[in-house]
Amino acid sequence: MKIYDFEGFPNPARVRIALKEKGLFEDVEFISVNVPAGEHRKPEFLAKNPSAAVPVLELQDGTTISECTAITEYLDALTGEQELTGKTPKARAVIGMMQKRAEAGLLDAVGTYFHHATEGLGPDIETYQCPEWGEHQRERAVETMHYLDEVLASRPYLAGTDFSVADITAAAGLSFADFAGVDMPETCNHLAEWRARVEARPSLGA
């Protein structure tokens, strides 16, 4: 397997964490796509992902898969049980729901704030910005932190008793929030405790 990504970016981080959780990290050849330099918008990369986003998983037969949820589900099915995306239809549904909430409400919301209401990746990359919408999404990200905090008041992980892709997405979202300067509210104690616990996993280590 090959993965085209840019180390340190939020969505690449989601897939790298999933690979480490599954023990598959060493089986992947990583190919760096220089997003800050605009390499993701060049024809060679657009042929792999017309959405111009990293990461992209390339299978041995040449099939290219983008969208983190699709990539992580594929990786989860490759080996072992489906620990990250759920072993039963009901578990999968709860994990899928919580994952989507963390993605849309936190990670993507922070991304929209970063790309639209800050300098983002600079004027060569941020060719269209809508600052008002970016600020609105910053508020949404903070609201989502409060929501996740509430959820974690009654369970150890976002989808219940076990660590899942929902936790990976939320952890990547909080890292991105740090980077973009979106602070976690001080009252979010459950979220802060969860974060410390999740970040202590080897898959999230440096």
Next chain:
Amino acid sequence: MKIYDFEGFPNPARVRIALKEKGLFEDVEFISVNVPAGEHRKPEFLAKNPSAAVPVLELQDGTTISECTAITEYLDALTGEQELTGKTPKARAVIGMMQKRAEAGLLDAVGTYFHHATEGLGPDIETYQCPEWGEHQRERAVETMHYLDEVLASRPYLAGTDFSVADITAAAGLSFADFAGVDMPETCNHLAEWRARVEARPSLGA
């Protein structure tokens, strides 16, 4: 199973189509949530879905599942083979990827245009609007139609040889586009042919 939704709305339509494809439609008790009247923002409904959106699937044990992708995946696993979301890891990855592209680029983009750059559901419901972002998402929806048209030049369905949730999402997106006044470009012949074929399925019929 119970489903809380509002008939005729785009996301409820996705789940209703999936239910008919799976032969499960008659097993569901539908409970109407009057979204145009703001019923989705009342505490009783927020207890079922804090994201204040329909549809919500309620299982017999009281578990509530929101987010269409999570609901349709659950339904697909309930009976038969996983015809709609994919029978193999690779098929699931391709379907998941195409579904996300149709969702983010078409259905959600049309939704953002409708709720932000038109009167949407009226001033009582549309309490915050960002018209500039709405117009930008209208452009994104049209770009996605061109992209889907290109995809369909070389395959009968969005994820390959078989009908899938990616097609359901795109079909619901095009219906929403009609409603919101976002016209399909006349040059999108492959997309128009695909649409006629998909809409002839009993699950999409009146």
